[in-house]
Amino acid sequence: MILTKHEEDMLNGIYGDGLRRAMKIIIGLGKIGNATHLIDVKSAHISGVSYSNIGDEGLEFLEELASLNVKVKVPTTLNPCGIDLIKWRLMGVDDEYYNKQAKIIKAYEALGVKATCTCTPYLYDNIPMRKDHIAWAESSAVIYANTFIKAYTNKESGISALASALTGKTAYYGLHNDRKRKPEIAVKANFKVKGALEFSVLGYFTGRVSGERIPLILEAYPKTIPEKKQFSAGLSASGSVGMALFRRRGNMETVDFDRDMFKDVIDELSVEDDFSILFLGCPHLCLEEIEEIARMVKGRKIVRGKEVWLCTSKSAYIQAFNNGFIKVIEDAGLKVFIDTCLIVSPVKIKHTIGTNAMKTAHYIRSLHNINVKIAEAMALLREVLE
Template sequence: MYLEPEEEKILDGEYGEAKALALKAVVRVAEAAGAQRLVRIKHAHVSGISYKNIGDEGLEFLEGLARRGARVSVPATMNPGGFDTVLWPYMGVSRDFMEKQFRIIKALSDMGVRPTLTCTPYLYENIQFGDHVAWSESNAVLYANSVIGARTNRDGGPLALLEAISGRAPLAGLHLDSNRRPQLVIDFREASQIIREKSLYQVAGLLIGKLAGDKVPLVKGLGLTREDVRDVKLLLAAAGATGGMGLVLIDNVSPERYDSTGVEKVSIDPVLVKEVHEEYRDDLSDGVVVLGCPHLSLEEVLDVISFFSERGSAKRRVMLYTSRQVYDSIGGYVEKLRKKNVFVFADTCMVVSPLSGYAGEEVVTDSGKAAFYLKAQGYRVALKTRREALAYAVGEEE
């Protein structure tokens, strides 16, 4: 594999032991992927940082890198951790869990990764069409590739960190235009009315993931546009939960256009949409409403604030998850919401935090991704639309 002179120097240790080790690992991945060379990246986003997910082994790996003097070579951000870094005492977190989670964040911060603790870097970072990045959060990877038109593979958290340290990624997979062409056409035109009227884009996403697997699908007939950020977020996050792809080409949303002549086609009817939805409609006695997977944007949080300003207090607890930046932006509303039985958390989400410790084991959510993972963790889950979930919270089930 071709290496630039600077990359040869990095491997020879001229830029330090840690950077040499990082690039050596990236080169091995590149060789295994059949890459002919590496590509310089603009940004990295590191997932898998919750102590709940990575445990002591992950903590030791990160602290080991930090002790060796590892530092990122490009701007880098991190995914949500296992709790709200301010409100953790209210989340049923043990002292051992708390201490080790903070050690994870410190180790990454010592390496220069900004503790943004959000899964939606695409809402805050200046990533543009054609930029090569190394992201490892599935919904962020899908948004970057599918909506922005950036180039990133669906890397694991450790690889994204090593790519951030070395400043390079293998020029393979979705970094190459030749691998971004549709391999399957999924046509939702027959089911478009029920999806649009009931706002079932998260269910459509679950279907896309199940059907496409690791293939790049071209999705037609959903009627989405680039302005439908909330629905696109929910759709892509759900697709990334049930599927392994890193790119979903969506008509009128994705900036890339490819000829799909001769590509296998699957048509979706309303019956199939209903069948998939039924898989995530458990009967609940008194579920807690959890919203924010992916993290809620400022606009989405303000919409929820407006809803409860009009409807009064929630009869069932509501948990909102967002970035620290959004949390700080809404200021005094946090306490007003708490008095209405609505709790706002930053830095974490319902999937990577010990949810049963502070919210119970029955949940209502509008996120196909959260429904998929929480159900797999043993929770009873009812997947509803955002409107239905909020109505459920105030006792006005639709």
């Protein structure tokens, strides 16, 4: 691999041990990907933020790295952490967990990372431009950035994204190369796909049939932010690719997606049972979705014995608060959390969860062994309103 003088100096520890470690990670991954050189990145987004995921070992690693007095070179944001750092008691989290999670955030801040904990950085806090090379973890954000913004990023791990943030570099391989961004299998929608849930299921189905092959979606295109978010999240939950393409036609192996398949995918993961908690916000709710929820619940109340948890980014929350949406929602009895996600939280849930997202259904079942009921968000919300 050909390195510039500055890159060699970072690798040799001239600028400190923190950058030396980061460069070793980047070059190691580059060798695996047969990269010939490194490139600059415009931004980074780091996963591995929740204490539930990284534990004491991850916290110790971050604190040690921060002690080396190294800072990120490019704008860098974080994925959701395990709790709402303000309303954590409302989540039923104990002091010990809060203290550990707060230390993780503090360590990232010491590294110069912006403590905006969201899985939708592309909406408010870390918006790449078309053709930008970036180093992002969080698989749904990777798919969104590559597919709908036309930026360039591989599916980074939390560690490799952090290494790129510190050095401002990544190896030139994989989805950074236009030749590696070609479709290899097509999925054709045989009905008019519309709405967040239908695109979530289309994404999930596509991930299953495409595997490691970049999919080409025929006869369907998500037009709204919620549709694009849910397609990206669904694809990320079931597949291993980092992007998709959309066209009206393509000449390659094609798999049909019809109404029966749509129903089969939902039926496989969903139960008909009543649910105790409705969780919306995977990926984090955007302002448009919060406004829609506020219109639905205005002047009404949640049925006794039910809970509704909404998760969003800090930036979306502030806008929604300033528009009066948060007050309307909380007056109706719903809980609004920021910086977190139920999937990566320590919250112990024993009963069925309602969701409109295939990613939620996939991970709540596999990680927490909890049943889910899948339906459109507004339909589920109507079930819990008086």
